[in-house]
Amino acid sequence: MEKVTVEDVSNRPNPMGVHSTRRPVSRALGAEHVALVEYELEPGEEFSGGLHTHHDQEEIFYVQEGTATFEVGEDREHVTVEAGQVIRFPPGEFQNGHNHSDEPVRALAVGAPGARHNWSDIESLAPCGECGEETSHDVRPPDEDGVMQLVCRECGTEMF
Known part of the structure; x- marks a missing residue:
């Protein structure tokens, strides 16, 4: 059995600088089969570094405070998730979540299987830049x- 207080979990923001607060709770607990991360997004911040x-792994986001907006699928449908609501993305579904509001967003992200x-x-x-389009x-x-590095699957161009 392991127990932690979420506020005591070390902050490990995304290396791309897209948010300021990310607490990998599952890492602090030593979990191996599920990922649990708490995010606090200020206005203009996002959960990850782009549509991915x-x-x-499937991902579930539980918005505890504020309103998050997710881009979903390659057509980038916008889905609003408010405090108390939960959204699930199955393996293979593109998504990216943002805080487009004027208030902070606090949310838990759960990913499984795998921590x-x-x-x-x-x-x-x-x-x-090489292909001249989104790839x-x-x-x-x-x-x-x-x-982190992105590598174009079409032409092999490496981007940082």
């Missing part, structure tokens, strides 16, 4: 400086 999917990213199963949609990209884990 986990091919090996850690399998980086080869993450795919991001991003503009490629599918592989996501490489952060390097020693915390920089």
Whole structure:
């Protein structure tokens, strides 16, 4: 049995600088089969660094305070999730959540199976400077400086 107080979990923001508060609760608990992360998003911040999917993991977001807006699917449908509401993304569904409001958002994200990213199963949609359009990209884990890398699946161009 492990027990922690969420506020005492070390803050580990996304290396892309897209949010200021991210507490990996499952890591603090030593969980191996589920990921649990608390986010606090200030206005203009987002959960991740862009539209992405986990091919090996489903994700659930429970908005505890505020209002989050998610871009869903390659057509980027906007779905609003308010305090007390929950949204689920199955493996393979593209999504990205934002705080477009003037108030902070506090939310819990749950991912399963697995408590850690399998980086080869993450795919991001991003503009490629070489291809001249939005393409599918592989996501490489952060390097020693915390920089993640995207690699275009069409042409192999690496972006930081």
